[in-house]
Amino acid sequence: MLSLTEENYLKAIYHLSDGGTKSVLTNELAEAMSTKAASATDMIKKLSAKDLISYEKYYGVNVTAKGKAEALAVVRKHRLWETFLVQKLGFTWDEVHEVAEQLEHIHSPRLIDKLDEFLGFPKVDPHGDPIPDGKGKLKVLPQVGLDQVKAGFQGVITAVKDSDSNLLKYLDKISAKPGLKIKVINKEEYDESLEVLLDNKKVFLSKEVSKNILVSG
Amino acid sequence: MLSLTEENYLKAIYHLSDGGTKSVLTNELAEAMSTKAASATDMIKKLSAKDLISYEKYYGVNVTAKGKAEALAVVRKHRLWETFLVQKLGFTWDEVHEVAEQLEHIHSPRLIDKLDEFLGFPKVDPHGDPIPDGKGKLKVLPQVGLDQVKAGFQGVITAVKDSDSNLLKYLDKISAKPGLKIKVINKEEYDESLEVLLDNKKVFLSKEVSKNILVSG
DNA sequence: AATATTTTTTAGACTAATCTAAAATTTATA
DNA sequence: TATAAATTTTAGATTAGTCTAAAAAATATT
Numbered sequence: 317m318l319s320l321t322e323e324n325y326l327k328a329i330y331h332l333s334d335g336g337t338k339s340v341l342t343n344e345l346a347e348a349m350s351t352k353a354a355s356a357t358d359m360i361k362k363l364s365a366k367d368l369i370s371y372e373k374y375y376g377v378n379v380t381a382k383g384k385a386e387a388l389a390v391v392r393k394h395r396l397w398e399t400f401l402v403q404k405l406g407f408t409w410d411e412v413h414e415v416a417e418q419l420e421h422i423h424s425p426r427l428i429d430k431l432d433e434f435l436g437f438p439k440v441d442p443h444g445d446p447i448p449d450g451k452g453k454l455k456v457l458p459q460v461g462l463d464q465v466k467a468g469f470q471g472v473i474t475a476v477k478d479s480d481s482n483l484l485k486y487l488d489k490i491s492a493k494p495g496l497k498i499k500v501i502n503k504e505e506y507d508e509s510l511e512v513l514l515d516n517k518k519v520f521l522s523k524e525v526s527k528n529i530l531v532s533g
Numbered sequence: 534m535l536s537l538t539e540e541n542y543l544k545a546i547y548h549l550s551d552g553g554t555k556s557v558l559t560n561e562l563a564e565a566m567s568t569k570a571a572s573a574t575d576m577i578k579k580l581s582a583k584d585l586i587s588y589e590k591y592y593g594v595n596v597t598a599k600g601k602a603e604a605l606a607v608v609r610k611h612r613l614w615e616t617f618l619v620q621k622l623g624f625t626w627d628e629v630h631e632v633a634e635q636l637e638h639i640h641s642p643r644l645i646d647k648l649d650e651f652l653g654f655p656k657v658d659p660h661g662d663p664i665p666d667g668k669g670k671l672k673v674l675p676q677v678g679l680d681q682v683k684a685g686f687q688g689v690i691t692a693v694k695d696s697d698s699n700l701l702k703y704l705d706k707i708s709a710k711p712g713l714k715i716k717v718i719n720k721e722e723y724d725e726s727l728e729v730l731l732d733n734k735k736v737f738l739s740k741e742v743s744k745n746i747l748v749s750g
Numbered sequence: 751a752a753t754a755t756t757t758t759t760t761a762g763a764c765t766a767a768t769c770t771a772a773a774a775t776t777t778a779t780a
Numbered sequence: 781t782a783t784a785a786a787t788t789t790t791a792g793a794t795t796a797g798t799c800t801a802a803a804a805a806a807t808a809t810t
Contacts (some may be wrong), residue, residue, distance in 0.1 A: 321767065341787085341788090342787075342789085343788080351767090351768075351769090353788060354771095354788085355768055355769075357789055357790085358766095358767075362567070372787055373788080373789075374787080401644070404772090405647040405648065407647065415639070415643075423634045424632045426632075432623040536797090546752095559758055569798080571759075571798085572800070574796070575796095579796090580799095590759075591758055592806090653775055752808100753809080754810090755806100755807080756807070756810070757804100758803100759804070759805085761801090761803090762801090763798100764797100764798100765796100765798085769795105770791105770792090771791090771792090772790085773791090774788080774789065776786085778785070778786085779783085780781100780784085
């Protein structure tokens, strides 16, 4: 069984590699884990010895199939717990992340299956991120950053980046939630800021914000 | 903040001391923690330095007011999570203990208050053990082991000892749950086994079992 | 009361995860 | 392409929690 630290490193590698599609450098990983490169190297060797990642000295790491499965199991737990916290306990979505970071490490297959059932087998978490199923299958939606679309675009918000609590508070204030319809009325050339129609209300968004909103046309 | 290990030791000391009413010996503690006396001594020094227990070399330890408060906070979390697992997720009471052992270490005051509210502020957990309130107050019920009462006794089951999963499965089979009325019809002198009326059904209980059932007259 | 037994503590070693400093290697630049 | 700069790895030290073996102290027994 993986230690808490191993699970956290593996999850970070999984996310940094965009779900296993590219390799991750030692410094990136150290940065993401708020630790030093030397520590990252040590852990890389450990995870490599356990066949969770493949590693070539000086050239970064990639998750193996086994590592991806383990990472997805953690992601599944994280997102189910976030859903529970918001839907059942009334947390706001900017509050859930750090508690879910703890809850995701509880070991009990029975617990997570029961929780999934209790929540009605949700497909996405409160930020719109897909929840892997019990077999580790993840449905990746075709979505793009709102900063990538042209003026005139119409679609729905599919997800928001869940990294920063202050961003989430701001998104909550302008009520930019997954599921809402959005239309780009105008895009300012100079700073790429947007004028959008969000739930029939006119809102201005800086690029800083728009790149954290994911949409599907 | 306490480490996971410190929390577990402190909780063990609290339980072994019967809620802070008597001192605990090094070997008892080591036994309860499935570890060696030397390790227990080390941890005793650590907890003592943090003023959570008082300690006189060779004469055992006692929890301080501060230690008792910390221990009760963990007990509160444990019992609320057990209640959640049984009431909301449909766990049977013999399955909950080890999962609750993990969940009790999640740090988030907000989480535990929300959970308490979600469960409707329960007073006792599924085994009948009282749940400390947010201020660390624990209501101790006047109760006694079923092995201590005489033939003719009538009362209700207030709690069952939650230590052993096999015992709990057996209690479940004969449906000996907290809240049920119980009457002792006969007590065999020789082995102290009992013939009882439980929920209007006649059941035979060995002393081995009866001492794990707590009742109030 | 002296000695044997049990319990507890101390001393020293081990593992996991971390760090700093130095060495090795790769990438960038002149 | 040789050298400088950046990145990564290695070496050695540190802390928390654990262990074994030996020493110290308390308790039990003759």
